[in-house]
Amino acid sequence: MNIAEAKQQVKDTIEAYLAVDDRGRPLLDTARQRPVFLVGAPGIGKTAIMAQIASELGIGLVSYSMTHHTRQSALGLPFIVHEDFEGLEYEASEYTMSEIIASVYSYMKKSKVRRGILFLDEINCVSETLYPSMLQFLQFKTFGRHAVPEGWIIVTAGNPPEYNKSVHEFDIVTLDRVKKINVEPDFGAWKAYAVSKGTHPAILTFLEIKKNRFYSIEASLDGKSFVTARGWDDLSDMIGIFERLGKTVDYDLIVQYVQNETIAREFAAYYDLFNKYRDDYRIDEILAGGDVAGIIDRAGAAEFDERLSLVGLLLDAVCGDMKDIVDETDVLVALRDDLRGMKPAVEEGGDVRELLEDLGRVRASQLELGVAAGNLSKGRRATAERELDEIAALARIAEEVADPAEGYALVAAAFADRAEALQGRAAEVEERLSRAFSFVEEAFGDAQEMTVFTTELTSRTSSARYIAQYGSASYFAHNADMILSDRQRELRRRVEDLNV
Secondary structure, X not given: OOHHHHHHHHXXXXXXXXXXXXXXXXXXXXXXXXXXXXXXXXXXOHHHHHHHHHHHHOOEEEEEEHHHOOHHHHHOOEEEEEEEEOXXXXXXXXXXXXXXXXXXXXXXXXXXXXXXXXXXXXXXXOOOOOHHHHHHHHHHOEXXXXXXXXXXXXXEEXXXXXXXXXXXXXXXXXHOOOEEEEEOOOHHHHHHHHHHHOOOHHHHHHHHHOHHHOOEEEEEOOEEEEEOHHXXXXXXXXXXXXXXXXXXXXXXXXXXXXXXXHHHHHHHHHHHHHHHHHHHHOHHHHHHOOOOHHHHHHHHHOOHHHHHHHHHHHHHHHHHHHHHHHHHHHHXXXXXXXXXXXXXXXXXXXXXXXXXXXXXXXXXXHHHHHHHHOXXXXXXXHHHHHHHHHHHHHHHHHOOOOOHHHHHHHHHHHHHHHHHHHHHHHHHHHHHHHHHHHHHHHHHOOOHXXXXXXXXXXXXXXXXXXXXXXXXXXXXXXXOOOOOOHHHHHHHHHOOOOOO
């Protein structure tokens, strides 16, 4: 299965293992909760989906690579204890707590999170001295006498032997104690993740044109060459930083991440073309409603690869606009709920400024714990940080008056102004989207490019949420044969108007 399907399987398994009955007892006894064993080629996202699952379920994540562990670090160090039994005194060996299990307790102490995933990577590369103990661990969830804390689910991962010389193939006895999931590279599954993460549009359009360049591992007389999903992901991050700093992105940089000379040179050439298209087609001018007659003529006469790159540039621009809107909406919705929760205290004579400052301290503490737990996504953290800024700004406004009711009215008015401004910005985004649709239609008609543009708007998280929340006449006018998914319609039902 692909990485997205594997993620869902793991997530479903964890939810099943954490499910309890009316008395709070696990529906499936801990001893019968088989650890998950993900097996797949390197760099396809096995580790990344663990962080995503932990964030989505609101649980903890402790990760360990098993390659560096010895028997002593995994099992603990021996020490002598004094025992006696009915007058018989003797010395016995005990072990300190395993470094791995101790790290789970340390995580719980720091983050206050009591349930989570213990993720052991490269588990089929453990040393021969540790290998016998792994069987006990996989079956009984213990190292020595120390068990994995209740509420923590074991997930493991490893590479097939053809990718790693250190791999020891598990025997049937071991495999019979795990839930084995084979994961294969798949561009479509990775693309959904890459788009939501904000992967550089040059990488997305290059791989859309040349899907066979997404993942490759080859062996030759000159050694091994490879391209992985991890490589594209890391390259995207570095390109973004280089562009921001005004540094040159060239083959010498690209080949450090795309470690296949042929593919690295292909992408380096495409990246230069992509930037040329960005300059020549003047995307901002198209979306601003400028004179684009000459650009339309050039686009209509272009080869398909160039057309697809142009569509990618338009999508990157309008989806970026939409992401800004939905991110700001998340902040205002969270702030709206907080202000509604404050209202009863204000009506009882509470000081608005003090209430806002107390709220800010609570939210700051929650953010600090979330960061310590490591289960906040980048988007959720940004929303929390921006909400803190808004709370502080409203507290400064409330300082202007002493009367609680008047102070709350000022704060509510300031919030209403922000919500109204956001509605205005959303209307501007709709105008830009409408111009993008008009350009694609005039340049390409109702051909494949229009289908790609509309389909991508439907499938991308930021644009789907924007359309679900704010609507889009231009989208629906060009999308008669497509409908929003059930999830997107549910988002529309759940998002309330931004009024206090």
